[in-house]
Amino acid sequence: EADIYQTPRYLVIGTGKKITLECSQTMGHDKMYWYQQDPGMELHLIHYSYGVNSTEKGDLSSESTVSRIRTEHFPLTLESARPSHTSQYLCASSEWGAGGTDTQYFGPGTRLTVL
Amino acid sequence: GDSVTQMEGPVTLSEEAFLTINCTYTATGYPSLFWYVQYPGEGLQLLLKATKADDKGSNKGFEATYRKETTSFHLEKGSVQVSDSAVYFCALRIQGAQKLVFGQGTRLTINP
Numbered sequence: 166e167a168d169i170y171q172t173p174r175y176l177v178i179g180t181g182k183k184i185t186l187e188c189s190q191t192m193g194h195d196k197m198y199w200y201q202q203d204p205g206m207e208l209h210l211i212h213y214s215y216g217v218n219s220t221e222k223g224d225l226s227s228e229s230t231v232s233r234i235r236t237e238h239f240p241l242t243l244e245s246a247r248p249s250h251t252s253q254y255l256c257a258s259s260e261w262g263a264g265g266t267d268t269q270y271f272g273p274g275t276r277l278t279v280l
Numbered sequence: 281g282d283s284v285t286q287m288e289g290p291v292t293l294s295e296e297a298f299l300t301i302n303c304t305y306t307a308t309g310y311p312s313l314f315w316y317v318q319y320p321g322e323g324l325q326l327l328l329k330a331t332k333a334d335d336k337g338s339n340k341g342f343e344a345t346y347r348k349e350t351t352s353f354h355l356e357k358g359s360v361q362v363s364d365s366a367v368y369f370c371a372l373r374i375q376g377a378q379k380l381v382f383g384q385g386t387r388l389t390i391n392p
Binding site for chain 1: 314316322323324325326329367369378379380382384385387
């Protein structure tokens with residue numbers, strides 16, 4: 166069973182606030198990911214990382230930023246939250262697998278509401 | 281481009297009914313295929329996977345077979361329970377690529 170944690174689980178904040186969503190994993194996985202999930206359920210990759218000091222943008226353009234200073238930690242930051250950022254944010258991690266077989270394990274998600 | 285198409289939901293069944301959720305894919309390379317399940321208020325959990333043609337993934341009574349000839353990975357369960365109510369996502373990952381490509385999700389509700 167995967168050990169990947171996200172805090173907070175739920176967050177309601179006002180427009181213009183700076184927020185950081187935390188994601189940690191205890192499996193020693195090199196690769197980590199952030200997905201944004203619409204209310205209509207569709208998932209979009211917004212950031213990923215191959216390892217320490219590596220960050221890449223995903224398919225969906227996002228105003229958020231990420232950092233990867235430690236293997237186990239991959240926080241996501243919004244400098245100035247807006248109502249359009251209201252969504253569920255899911256963090257995932259995986260190890261390198263032969264032939265593209267590595268499996269992504271997901272955290273429980275953070276449901277963000279910006280008023 | 282790479283894509284996954286799932287059976288449209290919502291799907292509502294009675295307990296002990298047979299379940300099929302269809303999933304077909306389009307891929308430019310050789311994908312691994314996955315089914316994830318999301319229970320209310322939770323993140324995604326890996327349900328099963330298959331990494332090459334004719335592989336069958338199975339877990340918790342669910343199974344899916346990687347069919348290259350029909351580019352499909354349909355999810356089946358012989359007898360569903362109320363606790364199976366959730367959203368199910370089919371996904372693929374191309375060898376060498378980083379991201380998972382998800383289908384749109386299928387919401388399943390099982391009535392007692």
